[in-house]
Amino acid sequence: MNKYTDSNYQQVIQDQNQEILYKFSENKNLENLEVTKFIEKTSTIDLLKISNSIRNKNNPGIITYSRKVFINLINLCKDSCSYCTYKKEPTDINSVMLKPSQVLSIAEAGKKLRCTEALIVTGERPELKYREAKEWLNKLNYKTLVELIADISESILQKTGLLPHTNAGSLTKKEMSMLKSTNVSLGMMLENSSESLLNVGGPHEKAPSKNPKVRIKSLISAGELKIPVTTGLLIGIGESLFDVIDSLLLINELNEKYGHIQEVIIQNFAPKDGTGMENYIPPTNDYFLKCIAIARILLKNINLQVPPNLSPKIYAGYIDAGINDWGGISPLTPDYVNPEYPWPTIKDITKVTKMKGFTLRARLPIYPQFINNCVKYGNFVPNSLKKFIEDLIDNSGLVKEEYAK
Numbered sequence: 001m002n003k004y005t006d007s008n009y010q011q012v013i014q015d016q017n018q019e020i021l022y023k024f025s026e027n028k029n030l031e032n033l034e035v036t037k038f039i040e041k042t043s044t045i046d047l048l049k050i051s052n053s054i055r056n057k058n059n060p061g062i063i064t065y066s067r068k069v070f071i072n073l074i075n076l077c078k079d080s081c082s083y084c085t086y087k088k089e090p091t092d093i094n095s096v097m098l099k100p101s102q103v104l105s106i107a108e109a110g111k112k113l114r115c116t117e118a119l120i121v122t123g124e125r126p127e128l129k130y131r132e133a134k135e136w137l138n139k140l141n142y143k144t145l146v147e148l149i150a151d152i153s154e155s156i157l158q159k160t161g162l163l164p165h166t167n168a169g170s171l172t173k174k175e176m177s178m179l180k181s182t183n184v185s186l187g188m189m190l191e192n193s194s195e196s197l198l199n200v201g202g203p204h205e206k207a208p209s210k211n212p213k214v215r216i217k218s219l220i221s222a223g224e225l226k227i228p229v230t231t232g233l234l235i236g237i238g239e240s241l242f243d244v245i246d247s248l249l250l251i252n253e254l255n256e257k258y259g260h261i262q263e264v265i266i267q268n269f270a271p272k273d274g275t276g277m278e279n280y281i282p283p284t285n286d287y288f289l290k291c292i293a294i295a296r297i298l299l300k301n302i303n304l305q306v307p308p309n310l311s312p313k314i315y316a317g318y319i320d321a322g323i324n325d326w327g328g329i330s331p332l333t334p335d336y337v338n339p340e341y342p343w344p345t346i347k348d349i350t351k352v353t354k355m356k357g358f359t360l361r362a363r364l365p366i367y368p369q370f371i372n373n374c375v376k377y378g379n380f381v382p383n384s385l386k387k388f389i390e391d392l393i394d395n396s397g398l399v400k401e402e403y404a405k
């Protein structure tokens with residue numbers, strides 16, 4: 001029986017769509033072309049009604065966020081994406097190569113503000129391109145960036161109790177295994193599964209690490225290692241709706257196999273001065289809302305995040321599209337990837353979430369579903385992390401309310 005026929009989208013969907021809705025509900029033989037046609041002929045309002053109702057069924061009443069510090073460990077990068085302002089050259093006054101003691105100071109300051117996540121971000125393998133990055137590592141007695149991240153993560157965990165979550169690009173299986181005992185989860189955007197974005201003039205022409213084959217390999221490795229992963233899509237960089245759907249179906253397929261995709265970020269491209277795409281037209285709100293809605297419809301109960309800071313005036317509307325998370329928000333550090341777009345305050349986001357009829361709760365950088373043993377996929381939390389996680393959560397697996405206040 002079609003699980004969705006008893007919900008409110010019966011009111012909005014015509015009979016001829018029942019077959020595809022059945023396939024959505026059962027995740028059965030979904031063909032991209034069929035999904036694309038369905039999306040194209042369904043109005044955004046109707047799509048939002050469907051996506052909203054799926055979120056309300058799987059995640060009723062609560063929208064989450066992660067209270068974090070953003071540790072910008074090294075912002076040199078061997079690649080060049082044409083929308084990026086994060087990457088810096090060593091000669092740039094804003095280039096950063098932190099010392100472990102500086103990292104620890106940030107984490108300690110975050111602890112005082114009751115942050116629970118230490119987000120460690122780096123460019124893609126900077127030591128392969130820049131002598132300065134290699135020298136920085138050697139001076140600290142490390143050969144590779146991942147060795148340094150592993151030690152820094154251990155030190156953050158032991159000295160502050162903040163939970164590390166690293167986003168260092170497309171890591172190998174061996175590198176991920178070095179982070180598993182200290183990182184509760186890892187982050188790596190797929191961006192999109194379409195190789196056309198690597199073409200000459202495309203946003204990833206000079207970013208071989210954004211080759212979807214490379215990214216998919218990393219996602220598979222994380223699955224094999226049972227590491228919860230946050231991934232996501234960047235919307236409006238030259239992809240088609242078909243590509244978006246293809247990417248979501250791929251993420252779903254990986255998650256079906258390994259059960260490790262804890263969250264998918266749907267991020268809108270925002271043109272930035274000084275980049276190759278500064279004059280590129282950003283996605284329309286209608287297209288972006290459709291992308292969020294289709295993500296919710298296809299990904300079912302995978303947590304769905306849209307960063308609020310990239311759309312400061314309209315982010316409340318993303319709740320209507322079916323999201324259940326606002327991502328990491330820091331009371332201390334800026335969003336170094338999008339410094340042009342400051343995060344709203346936690347007070348503001350609490351207000352907006354409440355206005356939409358939801359309660360804002362702080363979560364850890366590992367979602368509740370991954371904390372306890374999963375019947376189908378097994379255990380995602382190594383013993384080394386259990387105590388640190390349990391210290392921070394209540395029975396719901398979210399951050400204790402008295403701690404998050």
Ligand code: SF4
Binds near residue numbers: 084
């Ligand atoms: S988006 Fe990431 S991979 Fe691309 S240039 Fe920026 S830091 Fe490097």
